[in-house]
Structures are given as C-alpha cells and as structure tokens.
Amino acid sequence: MLNEWSKGVYRFRSIIGSALFNCVFIGWTAVSVTLMIVLLPFPRLVLQRAVKAWAWSQHWALKILLGLDYEIRGAEHINNGAAIYATKHQSAWDTYFFYLIFSDPAYVLKKELTKIPVWGWVARRCGAISVDRDGGASALKVMVHNARQRLSESRAVIIFPEGTRTQPGTHQAYHPGIAALYSQCDAPVIPVALNSGLFWGRRSQIKEAGRIVIEFMKPIPKGLKRRDFMAQLEIIIETRALELAKEGSQKFPNTRHRLHISRLVNSADQAPVD
Template structure:
C-alpha cells in the first residue's frame, strides 16, 4: 500500500507540475508579481496532491512569530516539502538555492524570473560574496530571504551539519532571523516511499539582529535542532516505530516535492 501510494503520488505530482509549467509560460513575460501568483497556485495544487494522494496532513504552528518586513528565515531541511510549503507563509519570499536548479529546462526559467538567489557551491568565497550581494539587494525590496543552514537535506535524526553561510548572512543583513524546525523527513524521506501522517513545522520566535556571529551560530543551531528533534519524535510516535524500522523501507527513485493544516 505504501509503495502504491508513493507511485500514484509521483505520477500526480509530476502531472500537476507539467501542466502548470506549460500554462504559466506566458507569465514569464509579465511582471514578477503576476508570475508569483501563478506559482502560488501551482504550490497549492501540489499540496493538495500531497494531502489527498500522499495522505500527508500538515500542521504549522508559530505563525504569530513572523514579523513584517525584511527578514532572514533559517529552516531545517529534510524533504521537498519545505521547499514549497514555506513559500506560502511569507509576503514576498526568495530562496537561496544551488545554482544547478536554474539549469533545469523551464523550471529554471521560473526560478530565475521569480528572483531566487542561486549559489555556486563550488566557488566558496566568491559564492559567499555573490550570495550576500544578491540577498542585500532583494532585502532592500522588502523581501524575506529563506535559507537552509545545512545546505542540503538531512535525514531525520542525522547529526547536524550547519554551514558558515547562515551566520555570515545574519551578520551582513542585520535583520532578525526566524528559526523553523520540522519533521518532514519522517513522512516524505528522500528516495523512499511516502508515509501517511502529519508533517509538523514550528516557527520559533525571531532572533533579533545584532548578536555576535558566534553567539548567533550556536543559538540558531540549538533552537532549530531542539524543535526538530521534538517534532521528529512526535512523527515516529505517530507511525508507531522508530528510525530503525523506517530505514528498512524499500528505496525508490527520487520523489519530488508540499501545505498548511489540511
């Protein structure tokens, strides 16, 4: 049943994505705000697929902690879910993402036109400088900068691997940073079948601007990890198992992307 649900989900998700990828092509020539409305419609459609085909409900708490205006958002990254769901929470968000995603035909066009911030992870110091300059420019427009501090997806329970970039951005941008913990990897793991259940995300109180870089780095990791560990434990309890059992699930080809409580 789990394998069949995952196969049906992949088929439905890709069908929705291809449909909107074609329908929204004319929006690439329109103002970004118009394109963004179309993208949001695609995201909401994907989340409906997640809910009704994938059997995954969602709960997002702490929305009252989101301040208005320019903001740095640092979220745990465990699955494709947060790459979509988080975009619905903010007025004008932009993701910091790996440059290779912009090379994908059609999909990459939308990323570029939506004003996402690509990073050449192999360029190191140059990439950090370019990322910061782009983030400053987007922040000046009143946008919210979203970043995954570990740079890539990490399985639930894996030791954290926070990179230097988030602390550098925090010090450079001089705006509050909003930590986000979640447990999406329990139910939507990478290259494994979906598990029906409830993905939970927690928006924590914003960390004020101006802390020393080292103090901030320690605090952001501590708060995100504590929240995520608690939510992951809730997820395993909901499934009635632990990471050992889940790790034995049959592997699949990569699953794709996510959702408010639904």
C-alpha cells in the same frame, strides 16, 4: 495481530497513495511548467502566483490521496515584512511549503540548480538567490547583496543552512552563508524546525499519511559573534527538530522512521551530560 494488520493497511495505503500522487505530481507539474514558461516575460508577481497555485495543488493532492497534512506552530514569529528564515531541510516538501504562507518568497539555492533548463529559468525569474559554493568570499558578497535587495522589497528569504536534505534525527554542518546574512542584513533571522522527513523522505518515492509539523521560533538576538550565532542557531533548530521527529514517530507509529528515531532519542538520553 491487530497491530500487524494496521501496519499492513498503512503500508498499502502509502504505496497506492504515493503511486497516485506521483502521477498527479508529474502530470500537473508538466502542465504548470508549460504555463510558467509562457508567463516568463510577465512581471515577477504574476509568475509567483502560478508557482503558488502549483504549490497549493501539491498540498491538496497529498492531503486527498495520502492523508498527509501539515501544522504550523509558532505562527506569532512569522514576520509580516522582510525576514530571513533559516530552516531545517528533510524533504522536497520543504522546497515549496513557504509558497503556502508567503506570496513572494525568495529561496537561497546552489548555483547549479539555476542552470537546470526551464526550472532554473523560473527560479531566476522568481528572484531566487543563487550561491556558488566554490566561489569563496566573493560568492558570499554576491549572495548578501542579492539578499539585501530581496529584503528591501519586504520579501521573505528562505535558506537551508545545511545546504542539503537530511534524514530525521541527523544533521550536516551548517554553511557560513547564514552567518553572513545574519551579520550583514538588517532583518531578523528566524529558526525553523520541522519533521517532514518522517513522511516524505529524501530520495523516496513513498510518502506516508500523517501530519508534518513545522515550527517557527523566536528570532536570534542581534549582535552575536559569528561563532556564537552559528552555535545558537544549530542548537535551537536541531534540538527542536529531534523533538518533533520523536513526537511524530509516536503519533504515527507506522512510519518507516519510527525505530530509527527511537534509537536516536534513546542514545541521546543515555549520553553523558558535561
């Protein structure tokens, strides 16, 4: 009875808190975007500071209205200079988090996003690296060229190898772009796992109280063959992401994904070992 009551309270808080946060998100984003349009002619770093301020406002709104915070693990692996961060992607939260820890990040994103009015203008002005997924080898060359330029400025390059958000405990095939960056850029590739989808799911208007864990891991050793690099990167990220999903669902048992994660973990535990 008490357990059902706590679930009800948790769900009620999530619904009310999400409604309030969504209002704040829409309203403050409209104000922030207006300011960013005004700042477009200014130097990039001025615009980046405005984006960073917007990101921090979203963090505090989540924390105050919903009780949703985050925890960084493996901070010792965060590079002070140029580095490529290959990160799991489960939530809209992931798209602005790196502004909380870096002053001038450069995101790798699909070309279509840079064509969105206003948002695309800001992304391009901030130095986002666009990728034409249908462009083949020539598109990869352009992406690598742009990434090298950002890295030469000692910037953090953020890439989502799957190219889309996934539910906790699931994954998509990793795209070849990350392998091109690994082999052709003189910068460490740092795997990043997280469990943000437990609390702010893809295409979900409901956010939930809890603590997102984002973990930075040791850079992938240089000199690996493409196939070996891709296999190692995927195993490291996906294994740790599943562990973080399991941990989060145990610490916050009222999340909607708890049963889903439990089934995934149980099936993984029962799978035969080669």
